[in-house]
Amino acid sequence: MKDHFKERSTRTYRQKQLFTKAELEERESVCVHEQPAFCTAACPLKLDAREFVRLVGIGDIKTARAMLERIAPFPYILASGCHSPCVSKCRLSEVSEGISIGALERYVMANAPAPAGKGLLKFKKKKKAAVFGGSLFALAVAGEMANKSYPTTFYVAESEAADIIRSCASFLSDGDMETETKRLLAMDIDIIYNSQLGASFIDSLKDKFDLVFASSELLGEKPDQITLINSSGIITDSGNNKEVIDSLFDARRAGITADRLAQSLDPKSSRGDEGPFESRLYTDLSEVIPSSQIAENEGYTKEEAIAEASRCIQCACTECMKACIYLREFKRHPRLLTREIYNNTGIIMGDHTLNRAMNSCSLCKQCSVTCPFGYDMADICQKARANMVDTDKLSLAVHEFALLDMLFSNSEAFLSMLPPDKENCEYVFFPGCQAGAVSPETIIKSYADLRERLTGDIALMLGCCGAIAHWAGRTELYDEMKDFIKSEMAKLNNPKIIAGCPTCRNTLSEYLDVPVIGIWDILSDLGLPENTEKASGKAVIQDACAARCDSETQDKIRDLTKKLGYTVSEPQNTKDRCSCCGYGGLVSYANRDMAKDMANDRLKGVSDELNLTYCMACSDRFKREGADSKHILELIYGTAKDGFADISEKRKNRLTLKQSLLSDVWGINVLDEVLDFELKISDEARIIMDDRMILESDIIAVMKDYHINKEAVYDVKTELSIATKRIGNVSFWVKFTSEGENAYNVVGAYSHRMTISKRGR
Amino acid sequence: MSDDKKTYYSIDPEDKLYCSKCNELMVKADCAFAYLDNEFPVEMPVCPVCGLVYVPEDLAIGKVLSVEKVLEDK
Ligand code: SF4
Ligand code: SF4
Ligand code: SF4
Ligand SMILES: [Zn+2]
Numbered sequence: 001m002k003d004h005f006k007e008r009s010t011r012t013y014r015q016k017q018l019f020t021k022a023e024l025e026e027r028e029s030v031c032v033h034e035q036p037a038f039c040t041a042a043c044p045l046k047l048d049a050r051e052f053v054r055l056v057g058i059g060d061i062k063t064a065r066a067m068l069e070r071i072a073p074f075p076y077i078l079a080s081g082c083h084s085p086c087v088s089k090c091r092l093s094e095v096s097e098g099i100s101i102g103a104l105e106r107y108v109m110a111n112a113p114a115p116a117g118k119g120l121l122k123f124k125k126k127k128k129a130a131v132f133g134g135s136l137f138a139l140a141v142a143g144e145m146a147n148k149s150y151p152t153t154f155y156v157a158e159s160e161a162a163d164i165i166r167s168c169a170s171f172l173s174d175g176d177m178e179t180e181t182k183r184l185l186a187m188d189i190d191i192i193y194n195s196q197l198g199a200s201f202i203d204s205l206k207d208k209f210d211l212v213f214a215s216s217e218l219l220g221e222k223p224d225q226i227t228l229i230n231s232s233g234i235i236t237d238s239g240n241n242k243e244v245i246d247s248l249f250d251a252r253r254a255g256i257t258a259d260r261l262a263q264s265l266d267p268k269s270s271r272g273d274e275g276p277f278e279s280r281l282y283t284d285l286s287e288v289i290p291s292s293q294i295a296e297n298e299g300y301t302k303e304e305a306i307a308e309a310s311r312c313i314q315c316a317c318t319e320c321m322k323a324c325i326y327l328r329e330f331k332r333h334p335r336l337l338t339r340e341i342y343n344n345t346g347i348i349m350g351d352h353t354l355n356r357a358m359n360s361c362s363l364c365k366q367c368s369v370t371c372p373f374g375y376d377m378a379d380i381c382q383k384a385r386a387n388m389v390d391t392d393k394l395s396l397a398v399h400e401f402a403l404l405d406m407l408f409s410n411s412e413a414f415l416s417m418l419p420p421d422k423e424n425c426e427y428v429f430f431p432g433c434q435a436g437a438v439s440p441e442t443i444i445k446s447y448a449d450l451r452e453r454l455t456g457d458i459a460l461m462l463g464c465c466g467a468i469a470h471w472a473g474r475t476e477l478y479d480e481m482k483d484f485i486k487s488e489m490a491k492l493n494n495p496k497i498i499a500g501c502p503t504c505r506n507t508l509s510e511y512l513d514v515p516v517i518g519i520w521d522i523l524s525d526l527g528l529p530e531n532t533e534k535a536s537g538k539a540v541i542q543d544a545c546a547a548r549c550d551s552e553t554q555d556k557i558r559d560l561t562k563k564l565g566y567t568v569s570e571p572q573n574t575k576d577r578c579s580c581c582g583y584g585g586l587v588s589y590a591n592r593d594m595a596k597d598m599a600n601d602r603l604k605g606v607s608d609e610l611n612l613t614y615c616m617a618c619s620d621r622f623k624r625e626g627a628d629s630k631h632i633l634e635l636i637y638g639t640a641k642d643g644f645a646d647i648s649e650k651r652k653n654r655l656t657l658k659q660s661l662l663s664d665v666w667g668i669n670v671l672d673e674v675l676d677f678e679l680k681i682s683d684e685a686r687i688i689m690d691d692r693m694i695l696e697s698d699i700i701a702v703m704k705d706y707h708i709n710k711e712a713v714y715d716v717k718t719e720l721s722i723a724t725k726r727i728g729n730v731s732f733w734v735k736f737t738s739e740g741e742n743a744y745n746v747v748g749a750y751s752h753r754m755t756i757s758k759r760g761r
Numbered sequence: 762m763s764d765d766k767k768t769y770y771s772i773d774p775e776d777k778l779y780c781s782k783c784n785e786l787m788v789k790a791d792c793a794f795a796y797l798d799n800e801f802p803v804e805m806p807v808c809p810v811c812g813l814v815y816v817p818e819d820l821a822i823g824k825v826l827s828v829e830k831v832l833e834d835k
Binding site for chain 2: 356692721750
C-alpha cells in the first residue's frame with residue numbers, strides 16, 4: 001500500500017492540466033452570469049444600458065452622460081433620433097412595459113453638464129481621411145474619425161455647418177441643433193463647403209487620401225456587408241440604413257474598418273461582436289411587480305427620470321448565489337470561480353490563493369438544481385482537489401484528520417459479521433461511519449429491529465463507504481477503500497445492502513454491483529416498530545443533500561415523520577433545493593467558519609424548531625450550532641440525546657459500539673486496553689482538544705511514553721509538566737500534573753505539524 | 762549550515778524550565794523548525810544533557826501555526 005500520509009515538498013514542481021482549453025470553455029459557457037442585459041444586447045452601439053439606467057436611478061447623470069458621449073460622436077442626435085430597439089427587448093416588457101431608455105437618454109443629455117474641455121491633447125494619426133456627403137452616416141463617420149485623431153477632411157454640398165446638421169437630423173429641437181452645430185465646428189475637421197458631390201468628384205480626389213468614406217447613395221453601390229468597403233475601395237454605409245441608429249452603427253463599423261486598414265490588418269478579421277444579438281442571460285421575473293412607463297411629455301423631470309430608472313430590475317442571473325452561501329461568501333459566480341480555480345491548479349510556484357475556495361465547497365450539487373442551466377460547481381471543485389493531490393500541491397493538513405478518521409472506521413472500528421450462526425445472508429446493514437460516531441445506540445436498536453421484523457438474514461458492516469477520500473480528492477486512497485469494501489462484501493457473498501445514510505447509499509451503489517437501499521425504504525414498508533413513542537407537534541424536515549433529486553426518499557422520510565405523529569414543515573430551501581449542513585465535501589475540516597455559516601443558513605428561521613434529519617452528520621452539525629436536531633432513526637428508536645459528541649467521543653463511540661455488538665449479538669468478548677496508570681482529563685482540556693482536533697487517543701499515546709521514560713519539560717512557574725510525542729505528521733504536547741507515580745491530570749494540550757530539532761554541533 | 766547566525770525566532774528558557782528526566786535546567790540552543798521541505802533556524806529551550814527541545818504553547822498555536830498555513834498554500 002502506498003503511504004498516503006507522506007508530507008509533500010513545496011519544492012517539487014509538477015503540473016497536470018485540469019481541463020483542456022476547450023473543456024474549460026465548455027464548462028464556463030454554461031454560466032450566463034457575464035452575458036449582457038437584454039437591453040444592452042439589443043443596442044447596436046452596445047450602450048451598457050443596464051449600467052446607464054442604474055446611474056440615472058442613483059442620480060449620477062454626469063457619468064451617465066459620459067457613457068453616451070463615448071458611444072456616439074453626436075449624442076443629441078443619438079438621444080433624439082434613436083427609436084430605442086432596447087425597449088421592446090427589455091425583460092420587463094414580458095410582464096409590463098420596458099424601461100423608456102430613450103427618454104432617459106434625452107433627460108440625461110438635457111440635464112447633465114457637458115463634459116469640460118477636450119481632455120488630453122491627442123497626437124494626430126498619420127493616415128489621412130476624407131468623407132464625402134451630407135448624410136447622417138457621413139456626418140457620424142467624420143465625427144468618429146476626428147475623435148480617433150485621423151486628420152479628416154469633410155466634403156459637403158451645404159454652405160454652412162448648421163445646414164449639415166439640419167439636413168441629417170431634422171428631428172432635433174432648435175437648441176439641440178445649435179449645440180450639435182457648435183460641436184461639429186469645434187471638432188478637428190476640415191470642412192469643405194459647397195462641394196459638387198458625385199462619383200467623378202470623389203474619383204478625382206480619393207487618391208490624395210488613405211481612407212475614403214462616402215454615402216452609398218452617391219455611388220449607387222452597396223458595399224461588403226461586413227467591412228463596408230465597396231468595389232472601388234471606398235468605405236460607405238451598408239445601404240440598408242432605415243433608422244437613425246442604423247447610420248450611427250454603420251459609422252461605428254466604418255471606423256473599425258478604417259482602424260484595421262490603417263494598421264495594415266485584414267478588415268474582415270478580429271472585429272469582435274458587432275451589432276445587436278440575443279442575450280442568453282437568465283433573469284427571474286417571479287418577484288417583479290408589473291409597472292407602466294412614466295410618460296415623457298415635455299421631457300422627464302428629475303423625479304420622473306429617477307422613478308422610471310428605478311423600475312429597472314438590473315437584470316442578472318444570481319439563481320445559484322441566492323441559494324448557496326458559499327458562493328455568496330466567496331463573492332464569485334460559478335463562471336468566474338471556475339476560471340480562478342482552474343488558474344489556481346496551474347500555479348507551479350507561489351501562493352495558491354484559491355485553495356481555500358476550492359476546499360470550501362460542500363460538493364452538495366445544489367447549484368446544479370438552482371442554476372437554470374445546471375452548472376456543476378461540485379464536480380469542478382472535486383476535480384480540482386484531485387488534480388492538486390495528484391501533482392502534490394495540496395497539503396495533507398487540510399483533510400488529514402478526516403482521512404485518518406476514515407481509516408480508523410475501516411480498521412480498528414471496522415466490523416463485518418454474518419448473522420450469528422449463519423453461513424449466508426440476504427442483506428447487510430451498513431449504518432455508516434457517522435451514525436456509529438454520533439449515535440451508537442441507534443445502530444444497536446435499528447439492527448435489532450431489522451433482524452426481528454425483516455424476513456431474511458441480515459449481516460452487519462460497520463465502516464466507512466469511502467466518500468471522505470473522494471471528497472478530499474484522494475483518488476488512490478478512495479480506490480483502496482473501494483477495494484477494501486468490495487473484498488469484505490465478497491466475504492459475505494455480496495448481499496443486498498441496507499444503508500443507514502444517504503451518502504453511503506449513493507457512494508456504495510456507485511462502485512458495488514449489488515442493490516443498495518436505504519433503511520427508510522424498509523421502514524416505510526414495514527411501518528414503525530410497535531414500541532415507537534408517538535409524538536406531536538411540528539418537525540422541520542432538513543433534507544440530506546445526498547438525497548437531492550431523489551423524491552422517493554424525500555417522500556418516504558416525510559411519510560415516516562407523519563407516522564411518528566409530527567406535522568411536516570418545510571424550511572426555505574427544501575427537497576431538491578436544500579443546501580449542505582457543512583459536513584459534505586469536508587468543509588468542516590477545511591474551513592470551519594464556512595461550515596458554521598452553512599449550518600446556520602439552513603437553520604435560519606427554524607433554529608428553535610425540531611429539525612428532523614436523515615443524515616447523522618446533519619444532526620451533529622446542527623446541534624453544534626445550538627439547534628434542536630434529531631435524526632429520524634433516533635426518533636423512531638427513542639435514542640435521541642441532548643448535546644453532541646466531541647471528536648474523541650466520536651471515536652470511542654465507534655469502538656464501544658463494535659464491542660457491545662460483538663458481545664451482545666455474537667457473544668464475543670473483546671477486552672478493553674487497560675492503562676497501567678490513571679488518567680484524568682479536565683473539562684477545559686476536552687474543549688480545547690475538540691477545538692484543536694486532538695484526540696484522547698493522542699493524549700494517551702503521549703502519556704504512555706511519559707509513563708515509561710519520564711521525558712518531559714517541567715515549568716517551575718506554572719508547576720506543570722509538558723510531555724510530547726510525534727504521531728504521524730503531528731507533534732502533540734500534553735500539559736499535566738502528576739499525582740504520585742501512577743496518576744496524571746491533563747489540563748491542556750496543543751499540537752503543531754512542523755518538526756523541531758537541534759541544529760549543528 | 763551557512764546561515765547559522767540568522768535565526769527567525771528566539772525563546773529564552775528564563776531559568777524556569779527543567780528537563781524532568783535529567784533534572785537539568787534547560788538552556789537556549791540552536792534549533793530548526795522544518796515543514797514541507799522548508800527550514801527555519803530558531804533558538805529554543807533545550808536540555809543540555811539529553812537534547813530534549815521544548816516548543817511552548819503560545820509559539821505552537823501562534824507563529825508556528827501561521828507559518829504552517831502560509832506554506833500549506835505554496
Ligand atoms: S430591466 Fe433594466 S437591465 Fe433589464 S433589460 Fe430592462 S433596462 Fe435592461
Ligand atoms: S456548496 Fe453546493 S451549491 Fe454551493 S457551489 Fe458547492 S456544490 Fe454548488
Ligand atoms: S445560476 Fe449561477 S451558474 Fe447558473 S447561470 Fe446563473 S450565475 Fe451562472
Ligand atoms: Zn534531559
